[in-house]
Amino acid sequence: xxxxxxxxxxxxxxxxxxxxGFHYPTRMxxxxxxxxxLFIWSPTRLTDALRVEVDxxxxxxxxxxxxxxxxxxxxxxxxxxPAARLHAPPGLRKKRQDIAFDADLGDATDPDWTGEIDQVxxxxxxxxxxxxxxxxxxxxxxFTDLIQQIPANLLSGWRAVVAKLDLMVGPEPSVPxxxxxxxxxxxxxxxxxxxxLAWPAEKVLMAHGAPVEKDAPAFLRRAFGWLIGPRA
Numbered sequence: 001x002x003x004x005x006x007x008x009x010x011x012x013x014x015x016x017x018x019x020x021g022f023h024y025p026t027r028m029x030x031x032x033x034x035x036x037x038l039f040i041w042s043p044t045r046l047t048d049a050l051r052v053e054v055d056x057x058x059x060x061x062x063x064x065x066x067x068x069x070x071x072x073x074x075x076x077x078x079x080x081x082p083a084a085r086l087h088a089p090p091g092l093r094k095k096r097q098d099i100a101f102d103a104d105l106g107d108a109t110d111p112d113w114t115g116e117i118d119q120v121x122x123x124x125x126x127x128x129x130x131x132x133x134x135x136x137x138x139x140x141x142x143f144t145d146l147i148q149q150i151p152a153n154l155l156s157g158w159r160a161v162v163a164k165l166d167l168m169v170g171p172e173p174s175v176p177x178x179x180x181x182x183x184x185x186x187x188x189x190x191x192x193x194x195x196x197l198a199w200p201a202e203k204v205l206m207a208h209g210a211p212v213e214k215d216a217p218a219f220l221r222r223a224f225g226w227l228i229g230p231r232a
Contacts, residue, residue, distance in 0.1 A: 001050050002050070005203070010030045011029050028207075036058040039062045041066060042207050062087060064131075066133070067128040067130040068091035068129070078100075086099070087104070089104075089105050090121065107121055122193075130146050147175055148207075151169075172222075173209045173212065173223065186227065
């Protein structure tokens with residue numbers, strides 16, 4: 001179930017999640033830190049088989065929700081790993097008051113992963129403020145919803161038309177149109193993008209869509225060309 005994606009990073013595909021009639025594939029990542037502690041990014045459903053594989057890698061120390069839309073499976077991970085710290089992105093504490101979070105994600109990295117994982121908040125979006133991460137050892141940039149590519153075979157009828165118009169399907173992953181329009185304050189988004197584009201990226205991982213495993217810097221500039229450009 002877990003697949004090695006790079007040095008000290010593994011990925012696992014979870015079940016499809018239905019939102020407004022659309023079925024989204026899901027993916028999580030496990031990063032092993034230098035102290036052998038595990039950083040769980042955007043956790044999917046915790047099955048018995050997945051738990052065995054995760055436990056074989058190390059001790060779960062951090063469970064991370066990268067944006068306020070990815071929270072469905074947090075409670076089961078928290079129950080399974082009560083000693084782990086649960087990190088909330090902006091907006092999720094208010095949305096899920098039933099979950100006891102231990103820390104809030106910001107632009108500053110947690111001391112436990114400083115130097116190993118960098119992060120930046122993509123502010124200015126009305127839908128959600130996503131925390132984008134960069135794993136230095138593998139050169140992987142991790143996106144949750146800001147970049148997507150839904151397999152065309154999961155869509156039919158009017159949903160296929162809407163997904164195409166929204167740029168959720170296409171020849172390569174991209175920023176969906178609804179997220180582009182939701183960046184009503186683009187100055188902080190551009191500032192975050194400058195930070196993001198300075199990372200020595202080798203790969204791009206996303207929760208919904210096939211990873212990009214070559215020419216990552218060029219891909220990121222294409223994906224955010226609408227924000228970089230003079231009319232963005």
